Amino acid sequence: MSNKPHCVPDFYCCYLLRSIPKPNSFYIGSSPDPVRRLRQHNGAVRRGGAFRTKRTGTRPWKMVCFVYGFTSKIAALQFEHAWQHSYKTRFIETDDRLVTKKNTRNGIATKLGNLRLLLRHPYFDTMNLHIRFFDRLVWESWETNKFKIDFKVPACEVDEAVLTDESQLDDLNELNLERIRAFYDDHISYESSIFQRYQDELTYGEKHCMLCDKKIDYIHDEGTQMVTFCSEDECNFISCLSCLYKQFTKNSMEIIPKAGHCPSCHRLLEWSRLVKYSTTIRQNLVDK
Numbered sequence: 316m317s318n319k320p321h322c323v324p325d326f327y328c329c330y331l332l333r334s335i336p337k338p339n340s341f342y343i344g345s346s347p348d349p350v351r352r353l354r355q356h357n358g359a360v361r362r363g364g365a366f367r368t369k370r371t372g373t374r375p376w377k378m379v380c381f382v383y384g385f386t387s388k389i390a391a392l393q394f395e396h397a398w399q400h401s402y403k404t405r406f407i408e409t410d411d412r413l414v415t416k417k418n419t420r421n422g423i424a425t426k427l428g429n430l431r432l433l434l435r436h437p438y439f440d441t442m443n444l445h446i447r448f449f450d451r452l453v454w455e456s457w458e459t460n461k462f463k464i465d466f467k468v469p470a471c472e473v474d475e476a477v478l479t480d481e482s483q484l485d486d487l488n489e490l491n492l493e494r495i496r497a498f499y500d501d502h503i504s505y506e507s508s509i510f511q512r513y514q515d516e517l518t519y520g521e522k523h524c525m526l527c528d529k530k531i532d533y534i535h536d537e538g539t540q541m542v543t544f545c546s547e548d549e550c551n552f553i554s555c556l557s558c559l560y561k562q563f564t565k566n567s568m569e570i571i572p573k574a575g576h577c578p579s580c581h582r583l584l585e586w587s588r589l590v591k592y593s594t595t596i597r598q599n600l601v602d603k
């Protein structure tokens with residue numbers, strides 16, 4: 316798939332690293348390729364790797380969780396910046412701040428509290444961001460929700476790694492890298508299979524919007540019609556993105572819907588993903 320800067324990224328995550336030898340050292344970063352990035356942080360790739368993660372005694376690092384599903388690279392960078400600067404970011408209300416000064420040494424509970432506050436902000440909330448944990452203790456701390464922040468993150472996932480008792484293991488960072496790699500590879504191939512299906516259906520065969528009946532003609536139409544599909548394999552729903560938007564916002568006050576039911580198979584579809592697929596297809600077909 317394309318790497319053009321204006322494209323919606325296949326994957327972009329904002330991650331939290333924790334030093335294995337010094338568990339009170341953390342690092343927040345973002346990347347379209349967490350596998351490569353983690354290897355850089357741990358010095359396995361000669362070039363790259365943030366300066367801070369080279370500090371003596373902090374390597375190796377473990378990627379304990381990440382947030383993904385950003386609708387653009389910019390959004391991921393904004394999230395990263397806000398999480399790093401949680402003492403002053405505009406995405407956290409002044410009264411809600413857990414940290415008010417720069418350079419305060421704060422532990423995992425505070426890092427996760429700030430994460431929850433950011434996910435609660437309407438700007439990030441509408442993106443349907445997913446959070447995935449790769450560490451048992453960090454996951455337990457998340458569940459404890461020390462600061463009692465009133466927001467339940469809808470898409471919270473726990474990796475198999477969380478089930479492992481790691482206290483006796485000495486190759487923790489290798490195992491962590493394997494878990495990140497397994498997730499990343501699966502995710503990328505799943506996303507590209509959906510994308511490929513959308514693209515094939517549009518390229519071969521005449522389609523009509525199932526809501527307004529307008530003909531969809533990507534090959535000859537130089538207009539700006541955006542098309543959407545249901546991502547379920549057995550469902551053949553297709554429509555203009557704008558028609559589905561109207562449907563999703565019909566009975567709500569939301570400007571950007573979070574999700575809605577497929578008019579055909581009634582499964583719940585995340586709006587941000589639909590937009591992502593539509594935009595990517597539009598770019599790929601029109602840029603040809």
Ligand SMILES: [Zn+2]
Pocket residue numbers: 524525526527528529554555558
């Ligand atoms: Zn339509």
Ligand SMILES: [Zn+2]
Pocket residue numbers: 545546547550551552577578579580581582
């Ligand atoms: Zn459907």
